[in-house]
Amino acid sequence: MAKPKTQYVCSQCGAIQSKWIGQCPDCEAWNTLEETVAISVSAAKPQSSRFSGYAGDKIQIQSLKDISVQEDPRLPTSMPELDRVLGGGLVNGSVVLIGGDPGIGKSTILLQALCGLPEISSLYVTGEESMQQVGLRAHRLNLPAGHLRLLTETCVETIIALAMIEKPKIMVVDSIQTIFTEQLQSAPGSVSQIREAAAQLVRFAKQTQTSLFIVGHVTKEGTLAGPRVLEHMVDTVLYFEGDPGGRYRILRAVKNRFGAVNELGVFAMTETGLRGINNPSAIFLSRHEEPVAGSVIMVTREGTRPLLVELQALVDSSHGGHSRRLTLGLEQNRLAMLLAVLHRHGQISMFDQDVFINIVGGVKISETAADLPLLLAALSSFRNRPLPADLIVFGEVGLAGEIRPVPNGEERLQEAVKHGFKRAIIPKANKPHHTIQGMDIIAVPRLDKAIEILM
Template sequence: MAKRTHKARNAYICNACGVRLPKWSGQCPDCGAWNLVEEAPDLPAAAGRAGYAGGVEGGSEAVLLTAVEPQERARLGSGIAELDRVLGGGLVQGSVVLIGGDPGIGKSTLLLQACAALGQGHPVLYVSGEESPQQVGLRARRLGLTGEGVHLLPETCVERVLARAAAERPRIMVVDSIQTLHTELLQSAPGSVSQVRETAAQLVRFAKQADTAIFLVGHVTKEGALAGPRVLEHMVDTVLYFEGEGAGPLRLIRSIKNRFGAVNELGVFAMTDRGLREVSNPSAIFLSRHTESVSGSLIMVTREGTRPLMVEVQALVDESPLANPRRVTLGLDQNRLAMLLAVLHRHGGVAMFDRDVFVNVVGGVRITETAADLPVLLAVLSSYRDRPLDMALAVFGEVGLSGEIRPVPNGPDRLREAAKHGIRRVIAPAANVPKSGLQALDIVRVKSLSEAIEAVLS
């Protein structure tokens, strides 16, 4: 009689309470959570818990923090200065970088350009799960890239990808994209939460053990967030996002997480017929090109990562036919605009309860810091009063709820950036202005919103 063979079965785990179930269920019978039961590989304890954070397999010993000698990790230049800036100075060996963005915004183009530059001195493996080698070759030819040292691997099984990577031993590996990979340990379809999490875990483990730098391309949802489990961003070392409109000429890359550099660092690129071209002086791109002063337009000095940036903010105030006037922002937090308008009413004496207010940051830049508070309010006031502001005026500063102007980080750097671009007058928080000042600038020190309004309208 033939001996029966038992098929390996996977386990199902609730992400809320961690209970293991014999089969999938829409609701966890232990904690009652809905839609949180997911498939997971039923591996032996030793295989399922293999570490990849730099410890010794089979167990690690605790050491004193003072006994650990810090070692500077070697960095590889990608040949693209703006990408190296966002990465914190270059690509760190053994790191995993996740790049997300809208379809067609330039993720594969940028990585192919970086691979072509890195391949001249290091072995590179480009894993394509979405395109054939012919499609990748046609793009490289269109971009004028030679592709020396770059090996293409059209594969979607992560086990076969890692087997080939172990044989090739590349210094850099690109996976385009993580949502197309699958592991043979799971039965679910590629792109599911369990597949993305397990394949990413295997790739991260390989990167740490083989000291290979890996780029992962990630899809995004319609809300703009990375598709897949949130834990994916925690597993990798660096998370980069493409910002801006895909139809525009500019492409902005922001570092959301970086274990080897500064976060919120911004890289600026221009899309051309030869691929992405880095913009070394983005302030010149974002500044206005008006021939004369217009109301509602103002230059603010923001800071993205380690670089000060000159950006134009535009405001439009109009009578509202609605009972609830609209507050629309592009590149800014809409809730913060509502708060600033309340401060303008309370401490500036200007009411906007019957007006629609629209605010836009030129160039598709998204400003998250509070230094944009004072420029936004002064631009709104300029549009409301129909009073054009000086084109050589720049403003920065945080506005508190009591109407005070609070200092922001790196004030002297912002002032020097303004002077470098021909700005003659700056309105800034008093605490941010050095005692000696700057010879090329007429700096107006303000401590309250009323002082800033008076400085603008006088």
């Protein structure tokens, strides 16, 4: 018998090397090559023939103009916030990968979604828990789980064979790190096993029009464990954010072929499971009894939803040799850049001050609309002068001191009016063409003008 051939697969990009080296030559990541056993072409042939009977139509080449572009109706789940993140509901044949920290609620939200659809045939495949554990969770959450079919299995060939008999419309695999294929000799959870098992499941979902949810583990850095190609194989990638010990959870779409990217859903963990928050802006606003220095309300945009969040700043004298710049929920390098803009174009220096920035509620903001609120909150704390409680601010600050516009400015203002805010400082280019009832809008072209109006 020939000795099995070993190869090394990069866990970041999936590149294959013949020997172990410290740095992957393709993606230049360090210490990401993992040893696997290579399979021959003859051993891989039965695997491809296993799926030859899935597709009902003959393989053929078609012209683009002859293809029907009519969209299939989406299947709404029993959770509106989950439907929002998915883009309006489930699509037949879609594959959704959901990841997050241990204990944050990945299995809970999927079990709730399946139990909320009693008229739809569904299959829950668990490789981590027993059927009794899943049943106990459903009983604890008081879910109507009489129609739900359960399977405890880790072999992907067995899972697909039983699913072909069961013919579910929705299937959940929890989790991909426990699934293995008989075609490979490496251990479950390795790069090759995850990639091959996911490829077979995706092929099954596409050819049988089954809506598939795949649960994935995350690394200590917060990224999905396994090869990077795993995220490219699926249609939608969802991340659970938040403190597992806290009450609120945020479900964010970082990839979605059927909806908006960066869409956000907010949930509260209760005794009966995850409950969607219809008005998430209310939980991110502190609503102080009296105005406090260093606090400002901004309107960010997550996917298709404008969201009001509170940005807090604390500026204090630095007692060390080097002043500190710390942010929670924002990019730290951008804070240093904006403070330099404030010094150059606002003539306000904070080189001897420690500056701390926090986004209330654990929200992470990546858009540039937080630039102007950040500087005004830091200036408010530095001067110890509270900003008006009914004021909202948004706008991007350029290196030349100009206030640049942000997308969907009028929608942000309309959302602020709904929550009772009466004043707004916005970029000049975002000034609406018609007046907004109940809102006093101040459009500023440059940073020094905004400072002059406030201070």
